[in-house]
Amino acid sequence: MTISVIIPALNEAESIGTVVRAMPWNEIAECIVVDNGSTDGTAEVARGAGARVIVASRGYGAAMSTGVKAAVGEVLVFVDGDGADPVEAMAQIMGPVVSGEVDLVLASRIMGRREKGSMQASQVFAGHLIGWMVRVLYGFQYTDMCAFRAIKRETMEQMQMREMTFGWNLEMQIKAVKMGLRIKEVPVDYRNRIGGESKVSGNLSASVKAAWRILGVFWRVRG
Secondary structure (H helix, E strand, C coil): CCEEEEEEECCCHHHHHHHHHCCCCCCCCEEEEEECCCCCCHHHHHHHHCCEEEECCCCHHHHHHHHHHHCCCCEEEECCCCCCCCHHHHHHHHHHHHCCCCCEEEEECCCCCECCCCCCHHHHHHHHHHHHHHHHHHCCCCCCCCCCEEEEHHHHHHHCCCCCCCCHHHHHHHHHHHCCCCEEEEECCECCCCCCCCCCCCCHHHHHHHHHHHHHHHHHHCC
């Protein structure tokens, strides 16, 4: 199966080159960096490292959706561009989807080892809270909402994703359970970002906004 790696990026010039160069190029068809409003030269750095760069409107979900539409792969792998996700673990993430063992693989930072300072307590709590809420309503226990994940394109298209902000990952996870997909979480080690500021956890204001959006997504798609 052909594999496309999709990386949403907003002002990740300090890290994106390292992330793109670390890709398992002999195993993937392409690496797409979706630049959605960077002002620090992220696109140029990504292109220089070997990525195909496309542009999307602002919003995490908007970047992911644009990447999906542009990708050529039968299997889609999503990973953040800040260098915190262990790209070297990509075979563990995409392998079970490629082999047909499962429909969706999610990296779990909670199940793996986390470098000190890589995740705030609020992020860990949010993972447990969402996991508990999904288990109560649907009987499936998630441990995390990490961006690092893999899914077949045809399955992705069936989900008809609508969230254009930070709720995109959660929408996918809830819909996966509702669709009865075979889901697997894989422990991964999580590092501190190489540079820049997290769009979700780097400051209090962004964290509060993201939390409200995520809760809003939960109630919109929970039915």
